[in-house]
Amino acid sequence: MTVVDVRPRRRVLSWLGWVGLAPVTLLVVVRVMGLDDGNVLALPMAGLPLVAVGTVVVAVVLGVLRLRAAWLAAVLALVQVVVIVPRFVATGGEAGPVRLRVGTVNSLVGQVDARALVELVRAQRLDVLAVQELPAAGVRALAAAGMDSVLPHQELRPEADTSLYSRLPLSGGGLLAAPTEWPQTVARVEVGGRSIQFVGVHTFWPVGDPAQWARDLASLRSVAGRDVVMLGDFNATLDHASFRGLLSAGMVDTHAELGRGWAPTWPADGWVPPVVELDHVLHGAGLTGVSVAEHSLGGTDHRMVVAELALA
Known part of the structure; x- marks a missing residue:
């Protein structure tokens, strides 16, 4: 009978596990x-939910093989679960009768299918829409597709990246006075006896300049408030410290509030x-999330996010 020494193989597996x-x-x-x-550590942080799933699998495999690295894998998996699980638990408050349906989409420099977008806006009965990366040609394409008849009140800022469209009259429109890479477009909507400020968000991306990206997110804290809605392409996830800083300033992520902790866009x-959730609808304590969903559109690399908010 041939006896095979498995110790070298186990040592290799153990070494691979630790590495x-x-x-x-x-x-x-x-x-x-x-x-x-x-x-630059912000880049891999965007994929933490996927890393967490992989860590759980590795912990199980190492445990079955009875390798010491299984203990480290188990601890790492547990920490990630503790961090991630809360976003899958709905925490929304009681929704009032006054509702706002809002949406956001990155148009990929105006390449989004304009007709499909207008039809989706109509089907979803949106009150307010934020469109990022919308140049003058994109504004014209949306107008030609019928956007003006669906959302006639508009704060168009093609020179500043993001434009706001609304079914309801807008007031106080302009650009946010903050040191962001691209000016953030703002406007107010009067509804239910309250003035709700909308901020169309598009921050810099951490790949190009992580310091500028962090400054953009930090600048948004200055307008966080009870009756504020921020919607757009934040180029950030719940696992980024800069984004969590914005939540600490009083904003609520609608996806997490409703237990939709991982909704890649x-x-x-x-x-x-899609594997990363970059597009968000945030709101202040004066509102609560009712529903949120993602929709695919041709011509853009982002999914559109549609949320229904209620005045609290």
Whole structure:
């Protein structure tokens, strides 16, 4: 009978386990300590939910093989679960009778299918829409597709990236006085006896300049408030410290509020499904989330987010 010494094989597997868990350990430490604010560590942080799933699988495999690295994998998996699970638990308050249906979409420099967008706006009965990366040609395309008849009140800012469209009259329109890479478009809507400020958001991306990206998100804190709705392409997820800072300023992420903790919106233009949630609808304490959903549109690499909010 031939006796096979499996110890060398186990040593290799053990070594691979420790090496494979090293970057996961770094990510977990960065996430817990909030060390990704304004630096390149923000890039891998966007995929933390996927890393968490992978860590759980690795922990099980290492446990079955009875390798010591299984303990580290189990601890890392547990920490990630503790961090991520709360966003899948609905926490919304009681919804009042006055509702607002809002939407946001990044048009990919005006390449979005204008007719499909207008039809979706009509079908979803939107009150307010924010469109990012909308140049003058994109504004004209939406007008030609019939947007003016659906959302006739408009704060058009093609020179500043984002425009706001509304079924209800707008007031106080303009650009946010903040040091963001692109000016953020703002306007107010009077509804239910209250003045709700809308901020069409498009921040810089962490790939190009993580420091500027963090400054953009930090600048938005200055307008956080009870009757404020921020909607747009934040280029950030719930696992980014800069984005959580905005939530700490009093804003509520509608997806997380309703237990939709992972609703990827990008990239939406390839054969691979979206894996990162960059597009959000945030609101202040004066409103509560009722529903939220994502919709695919041709011509853009972002999914459109539609949310129904109620005045609290």
